[in-house]
Amino acid sequence: MIRISIPLLMVWALGVSAAPPSVERTLSLQISVARPLTGGTLDYDELLNAMGDVSIVLLGEATHGSREFYRERARITRRLIEEKGFDGVVLEAPWEPVRRLDAYIAGGLGSAEEALAGFARYPRWPWRNQEVLDFARWLRVYNETRPDSPLRVFGMDLYSVPESAGAVAAYLDAISPAEAATAREDYRCFSSYLDEPQEYGLAVVLHHQAGCGAGVRRQLAWMQLRVNGVEIADEALFAAWQSAHTVASGEAYYRAVHQNWVGSWNLRETHLADTLDRLRTWLGARLGREARLVVWAHNTHQGDARATDQAVTGELSLGQLMRERHGDKVFLVGLTTYHGQVRASSEWGGRDRVKNLRPARRGSWSALLHQARQPALLMVFAGHPALAAAFGKKRLDRAVGVNYLPGDERAMHYYHVRLSRQFDAVIHWDRTTPLVPLEGAHPNADGR
Secondary structure (H helix, E strand, C coil): CCCCCHHHHHHHHHCCCCCCHHHHHHHHHHHHHCEECCCCCCCCHHHHHHHCCCCEEEECCCCCCEHHHHHHHHHHHHHHHHHHCCCEEEEEEEHHHHHHHHHHHCCCCCCHHHHHCCCCCCCCCCCCEHHHHHHHHHHHHHHCCCCCCCCEEEEEECCCHHHHHHHHHHHHHHHCHHHHHHHHHHCHHHHHHCCCCCHHHHHHHHCCCCCCHHHHHHHHHHHHHHHHCCCCCCHHHHHHHHHHHHHHHHHHHHHHCCCCHHHHHHHHHHHHHHHHHHHHHHHHHHHCCCCCEEEECCHHHHCCHHHEHHHCCCCCCHHHHHHHHHHHHEEEEEEEEEEEEEEEECCCCCCCEEEEECCCCCCCHHHHHHCCCCCEEEEECCCCHHHHHHCCCEEEEECCCCECCHHHHHHHHEEEEEHHHHCCEEEEEEEECECCECCCCCCCCCCC
């Protein structure tokens, strides 16, 4: 076996005549502090200990199509539920489809596959995949042991405007048929965009067609009055209220996308944060104590944007908003990878396929983590000030969403981050494999 010294290794990795002392020190600290992950039961002891009694845990991912990220988030979430009494999971997924999944894990009729079939719109594979299927089955079995206080799962995203509008009207059918008829009229202009809701903003902003804004705001105000009139909203009222918020945020978002990118991004991040806070408040009132939630979403949402290039353009993030609102009740975890394969498409709405994920760029955080020469590792910055200082410097790192464009990777997928300020801990999986979608999760049958 050939052994390469750290300085020589860094010369090769960075392509310079000698490794800068700061790089050598960072790598040395990383190797001394990082915990190798072996798949054993003790893998995340240090992570859970560092979390203490936080009530909001955000678990990220560097891509929307890597199997290991989903598997490890499920492992951590199971421990948070079993050992720390967490009450639910919140997904970077639309509100309405996840309600179907929530009903399944509570013991509802049908199979896990049928519950996940609610994710019918692009992109399907981030939620209709084998890892989520296995986790959903585990949640249902776990709930059988606690029928009086079942675990919950929720969506927090705004990409279900037509479905959420229908849910508001359906709720009103049971309590006020006249108001239900008004709601359907207020939401009627969405009916032309059931298949592609994002085209609503294009039609309103660029083609000056009539929008639903006034009616959407009227329905949200009416639903708010209903919520204000009760001490604790029941399940049906809370769900309809959140559906009305989803429609209002979605309507504004689809218009903003065609007017101001940063404005639309921040509108979505604020919606995610507000939804999470509404869930915590409502669940807490029902439980009689502070609700504890774990959130699954992409690193660009979960990390603190103030520690990244996002801050330069004025972008917010869910992680930043949670830290600002809740301080030390929040714990942020990023997940990274060096190379492998990923499931992604090449354009919005395009067919997903397995793509080779290029080795991370030299000098990036993921490339530096690769130098530890571990298949997987955990680094907790809390309690390690020297490590936090070393990883608080600015370096590039990669973010792959539903699209991956390896030919334009630097421009499309890299941004500067201060890793230990962006996250409280990082899990690095050196080589990742693609998600395995369930049957029917492709827009085309041959979407390999």
